[in-house]
Amino acid sequence: MSEEIKNKIEELSKKLEEHNYNYYVLANPTISDLEFDKLLEELIRYEKEYPQYLRSDSPSQRVGGTVTKEFKSLKHKYPMLSLSNTYNEEELRDFDDRIRKAGITDHEYVCELKYDGVSISLTYLKGELAQAVTRGDGEKGDDVTANVKTIKSIPIRLRGTGYPDEFEIRGEIFMPKKEFLRINAAIRKQMVEEGYTEEDIFERQLKNPRNATAGTLKQQDSKAVAERKLDCYLYNILGESLPKNSHFENLTEAKNWGFKVSADMEKVSSVEGVIKYLDKWDKKRNQLDVETDGVVIKVNSFEHQKFLGFTAKSPRWAIAYKFKAQQVSTILESISYQVGRTGAITPVANLKPVQLAGTTVKRASLHNADIIEKLDVRIGDTVFVEKGGEIIPKIIAVDLTKRDMFIEAGGPVKYITTCPECNAELVRNEGEANHYCPNESGCPPQVKGKMEHYVSRKAMNIDSMGSETIAQLFDSGLIRNIADLYVLKKEDLLKLERMAEKSANNLLAGIEESKKVPFERVLFAIGIRHIGETTAKKLAYSFKSIDALANANVEQLLEVGDIGERIANTIVEFFADETNKEIIQRLKMYGVQFELSEEQMVNASEKLKDKTFVVSGVFTQFSRDEIKKMIEQNGGKNVGSISGKTSYVLAGENMGPEKLKKAEKLGVPIISENEFINMIS
């Protein structure tokens, strides 16, 4: 029986790895996803029932589940060097000349694309992936083995024969462009549903595939890594007993062991061949599903490599050629000005549409008035547009040879002086780059922004009210400020486009429910500039009601921990404003919470003023959330990780040993639940 199970597990593992290889390395699947999932489920079932047969190279590890608290630092057996860069043909020919001068004239080059991701070093022992370590500082890197095992194109067990007992193989882990776009679209979809603003969405989205890869590899939960479909190209083998004496030929062998080696690697016999390769890929690289920023050129023969050796930082037998940032020229047709939800004005260039790096570019950021002045750009000018690693292209310079007398006559760009949305006179504070529209309570995007913030999850949490609904309500004149939400009627809502009975009911129920939201969150929701969640909590527990807060002067505000001059002044200004006073008066009348609840009042104190706590583990009398709340109610602050500044570590059962160690090392007192309760009672 047991032998049978063991064989079954082995057979399933083998099958699954075979299909993985077909799918992710050869891009040639032979079964459907559904069939694959069924096999995998079967394997996982067996492994759960018979854990004694769980193999260290089981394909079930690819779904993740291992949680790494802190990545172990491991020393590289061979340091991970970088490459020196060249930026043009001449520098590349210099590289070839240096090799010739060293006496090597019959060499071959291997050209590879330079993939823009995170480099990784994989160690295989007897055909099994033993270790995956990041580059780190080149000497030591982080052990990310569990996370790397979720990358389907990296073999956990090797195929075929002829691989050395022990070797390292290095390559680049990357996030395919398609996956990058998919994740960003998913983030957008969810955040739109939750009512976040465009600014928030932009903030939260992945910035570029390389950052996204690095961030993903550092996730503590390998499941999260498995969900983001990273990929990996291998480009360098190291070891004592490799089968061949040259780079290209070893990598070709490695393909047979199951590694994903790029099919775009080419062997050429001269620098002319290298240049041909560069020209070809300079254009073609946009078509690839992986970001590349250049080409790596390596001398093929190991004997030659050994002879050429290394400088302190990089091998003399290899060099990187960096592609120029892609640039095109096009015409600046006009400049429009966007008003953000904070009132900041951003000038945007409207360009004659042009193809750049595989996408059509119509707009480019101009940042602020200073940048426009510095570029001396005029409407009608031909401008150079460049796309770096980031998503939004920028204008680099003006092509003055194309400026004619008509453009010249148009004169420099006159920056707007009034808000394009509400006509208010713009202001620009000393030392700030941006112009602002000061009309906080009347300027449409600012008002809509304030409302989006008001209904958002961490504020009043009126789900079912997204930014689209807010725009509809505002544009149709139904709401002008946050107080108007509470007088909305069902018949008004039903007049809106795409608003059905059910959504209208949901909306109204959500608004009604928001009247129960506690004072500290209301204070955050009403959107006083610079008042985040934490400050709002502090203020709520210190002043206990909006009236007390509204009557406070700067000195009284400064007495609250962490409140500085700037915030104190903003608060005083906010409550001096007639419109704000009126809105708060109305909200109060409708039943929104503007003071601490009785329970909160009873518990509130300043006993923990200026104290910071790290709460960890499981407690017996209160839940962790309740304890955190008690800390805040008593004027203390919760922080996530222990530092020298932490006042106390509040330890429950099963607190992580790493945390304990750290607290002891830094001399932070560790207190129990009972000691804590004594502190505040």
Ligand code: IVH
């Ligand atoms: S070879 C000693 N090949 O570029 C040889 N590197 O500055 C070391 N990279 O850290 C690397 N694609 O992250 C090599 N085909 C390729 C590459 C490549 C990307 C990255 C790698 C390395 C950096 C070199």
